[in-house]
Amino acid sequence: MKKYIFSVLSGTALLLVLLAPNPQPATAGFMDNLKKAGKDLKRDLKKESGKLKKNTKTGVKIGKKGIAKVKGTFADFTPEQEYYIGRAVGASVLEHNRPYPNKIATNYINVLGATLAQASDLPETFGGYHFMILDSDVINAYAAPGGLIFVTRGLLKCCRTEDAVAAVLAHEIGHVQHKHGLQSIKKSRITSSLTLLAAIGAAAVAGEQLGELTSHFGGSISDITDTINKGYSRSFEREADRTAVTILERTGYDPTALIDMLRVMEKNMTPGGFGFAKNHPSPASRIADVQKILPAEQLSDTAARQSRFEKALGKI
Amino acid sequence: MNKPCVFLFAAALTLFFCISAFAVSRKLMSVQVRNGHVRSEPSFFGKVTAQLAYGDRVAIMTEKGSWIKVKPPEKQDGWMHLSALTRKKIVFKASDADVAKTASGEEVALAGKGFNEAVEKKYRSENKKLHYDEIDKMEKITVSQKRIRSFIARGNLTMKGGAR
Numbered sequence: 001m002k003k004y005i006f007s008v009l010s011g012t013a014l015l016l017v018l019l020a021p022n023p024q025p026a027t028a029g030f031m032d033n034l035k036k037a038g039k040d041l042k043r044d045l046k047k048e049s050g051k052l053k054k055n056t057k058t059g060v061k062i063g064k065k066g067i068a069k070v071k072g073t074f075a076d077f078t079p080e081q082e083y084y085i086g087r088a089v090g091a092s093v094l095e096h097n098r099p100y101p102n103k104i105a106t107n108y109i110n111v112l113g114a115t116l117a118q119a120s121d122l123p124e125t126f127g128g129y130h131f132m133i134l135d136s137d138v139i140n141a142y143a144a145p146g147g148l149i150f151v152t153r154g155l156l157k158c159c160r161t162e163d164a165v166a167a168v169l170a171h172e173i174g175h176v177q178h179k180h181g182l183q184s185i186k187k188s189r190i191t192s193s194l195t196l197l198a199a200i201g202a203a204a205v206a207g208e209q210l211g212e213l214t215s216h217f218g219g220s221i222s223d224i225t226d227t228i229n230k231g232y233s234r235s236f237e238r239e240a241d242r243t244a245v246t247i248l249e250r251t252g253y254d255p256t257a258l259i260d261m262l263r264v265m266e267k268n269m270t271p272g273g274f275g276f277a278k279n280h281p282s283p284a285s286r287i288a289d290v291q292k293i294l295p296a297e298q299l300s301d302t303a304a305r306q307s308r309f310e311k312a313l314g315k316i
Numbered sequence: 317m318n319k320p321c322v323f324l325f326a327a328a329l330t331l332f333f334c335i336s337a338f339a340v341s342r343k344l345m346s347v348q349v350r351n352g353h354v355r356s357e358p359s360f361f362g363k364v365t366a367q368l369a370y371g372d373r374v375a376i377m378t379e380k381g382s383w384i385k386v387k388p389p390e391k392q393d394g395w396m397h398l399s400a401l402t403r404k405k406i407v408f409k410a411s412d413a414d415v416a417k418t419a420s421g422e423e424v425a426l427a428g429k430g431f432n433e434a435v436e437k438k439y440r441s442e443n444k445k446l447h448y449d450e451i452d453k454m455e456k457i458t459v460s461q462k463r464i465r466s467f468i469a470r471g472n473l474t475m476k477g478g479a480r
Contacts, residue, residue, distance in 0.1 A: 078406075079348050080370070081431040087451050088439060094447035099454075106457070111467050114459040118360050119475060121382070124349050124400040126370075130454045148454065162471065197430055201412045205434060214438040217431050221439075252474035305471045 070194040074182035077190075079126035079146070082182060086127070086146030088221045089181065089228075093134075093142050093150055100133035100153055100316075108312035109133060112162070113149060113169045119250040120170075120243065122177040129176070131169065133316075139269055141168060142228050143175035145182050153316050158264040161302065162309040163257030167244055171258070174243030180236045184227035185220045192216055234281045238289050245293055256297050262287050343376040345384070345401040348425075352401075354394035358383030361465060361475075366391040371406035371427055 077085070100106070113131040117123055129147035134140075139154040149172045159165045175181065193216040200209055232240075241258065248255040266283035280286070347368045355362030358380045366388055368374070374386035377393060384401060387393040404425040407414045414424050440448055468475055 078425050078427075078430070080427060083350075084431045084433070084436050087436065087448065088446070090451045090454070091440075091443075091446035091448045094450050095445055099450055110457050111459050111463055115464050115467055115473075115475075118464065122399050123360070124397050126349050127455060128349075128351075128458070130457055132450075132454050148451065193430065198415060201415045202410050205429075210434060210438055213430075214435050214442070217435050217439055218442070220431070250476045251468075252472075252476065300474075301472045305473075308471070 069191050070198045071187075072190045072194045073187070074179055074185060074190065076194065077182055082179075083126040083146045085182065085217075085220060085224070086144040086148050088217070089142075089144035089224050090148040090150070092221060092225050093144065097134040097136055097150070097152070100135040102133070102316075105133055105312050105316060106131075108308070109151070109165070109169065112166060113173070116166060116170050116247050116251060117147070117173050119247045120173050120177050122173075125176070129173070139265060141172050143172040143181065145176065145179065145224070147173075147176050149173070149176070154268075155265075156313055156316050158268055159261050159309075159313070160264060161257055161260070162305040163248070163253045163302065164261040164264075165309065165313065166248060166251070166253045167255070167258035167261050170244035170247040170253075171240045173247060174240030175232070175236070177243055178236070178239055180232055180240070181224045181228065183236075185223045189216055189219050189223065193220075231280050234285070237281050237286065241286060241290050242293055245290065245295070249295055252300060254297060254300070254302075255294055258290055259287050259294070262290070343403075344373050344405075345376060345386070345403055346406045346425075347372045347374070347396075347400060348402040348404075348406065349400045352396065354386065354388060354391070354396055356394055358385075358395040360397075360461060362395060365394045371408060373405070374401070 109131045113129055117129040125147040127146055129149065131149045131151070133156065134150050134152045136152040137154045137157075138152055139158060140152045141155050142150045144150075149169065151168060151172070155168060156165060159168060193213065196209065196212055196216070197205075205213055231237075244258055245255045248258070262283040266287075269283070347370055350370050352368035352370070352372060353364045354366035354368060354374075356365050357363075368388055368391075372388060374388045374396070377385040377387055379385070380395075382398045383395045384398055385393060386396050386401075402425065404423045406425045406427050408427045410426045410429065414426060415429075440446065467473075
């Protein structure tokens with residue numbers, strides 16, 4: 001009887017092992033960064049709170065000076081939080097810029113932008129991608145976390161074709177995909193926010209704690225807007241340009257349109273002026289970087305694209 | 317303890333670990349976007365067969381590039397893009413234990429915690445010059461898949477790899 005039970009149990013165990021699906025699917029690559037961030041956070045927490053007592057209710061360790069610091073990175077923001085950050089950054093961009101009130105042009109860049117976003121590696125965000133033209137002659141563009149993208153009339157004037165507009169929008173989608181905005185938030189600010197949230201526990205955030213959290217939120221928005229006004233690093237710009245080339249290739253646009261747009265921009269830009277002239281690497285240096293990664297020119301019939309481009313943005 | 321008993325104990329232990337491993341390896345993911353769409357094929361051009369809400373859990377069936385075939389509870393299976401999903405369990409009514417798990421980097425995400433609607437509301441009340449009204453209008457502009465498909469066709473474009 002015992003032998004029989006043993007055989008049944010062993011057989012079942014073997015069957016379960018064989019039936020268990022592959023525990024490491026291909027999705028793992030995408031999640032590596034998040035997992036790493038989680039591990040780093042766990043390690044930091046352990047290091048910081050080695051000699052601290054554990055609060056039995058929250059499980060979070062508390063020392064003489066209060067709760068242990070919970071370190072984190074931009075990867076700890078959920079897409080939901082990224083969405084609220086992006087909305088605030090967008091609202092801040094609109095503090096100094098007004099939307100261009102042209103429905104045809106706005107619809108056009110939204111359809112074009114949505115098409116490009118779907119070809120990116122981050123096609124879905126919490127609130128989706130949305131595009132706005134700013135009524136300004138300054139050559140500029142902003143990408144707020146979560147997918148709110150703003151381009152000025154001045155920048156669109158540098159585009160002679162739909163492919164060039166696509167290059168501009170694809171570059172901004174690149175900033176969203178690589179979370180360049182979130183990466184501008186100071187680490188100390190992320191640590192303070194996470195530590196506060198750990199201290200609050202399951203309770204609803206209210207009163208002083210809501211005030212403190214809102215202060216961290218405001219600080220984070222300032223970190224991002226300061227960076228996008230000063231300009232991202234050349235490495236971030238290069239990364240966004242590389243992503244733009246990939247997106248253009250995937251959608252059948254001509255990636256050399258990015259170079260064409262940069263050449264027009266170089267002519268139109270006032271050296272030392274506002275916008276791209278102030279906050280981006282020079283068009284010449286970007287052209288040099290992009291030329292290194294350009295694939296062969298994609299030849300396709302552009303007549304239909306040119307016609308709708310002129311109709312929507314011809315008089316911008 | 318006699319020999320058969322030791323074997324029986326070892327086998328039971330093995331069975332326990334195997335069942336645990338099986339439960340863990342039965343992969344589940346959560347919808348991390350506001351509107352999750354399940355499609356009939358691994359492409360944004362696939363027909364939407366089910367709509368899922370933020371935090372809904374789905375079982376992973378198979379994968380193709382960045383597309384995951386999922387089975388939502390009580391709904392037809394279909395494909396979702398990886399960017400709409402997270403391995404983390406999204407908790408809406410978090411307990412203290414959930415908060416502790418999040419703080420230690422475990423596979424839990426807290427919905428509505430951190431920078432949320434309440435924080436935005438307070439921030440807006442303190443920064444009245446910000447144009448949230450224009451952001452709300454901006455977000456209302458949505459583009460249908462039908463429109464994108466037509467835009468691609470009329471523009472003589474080709475979605476190589478179909479949104480991968």
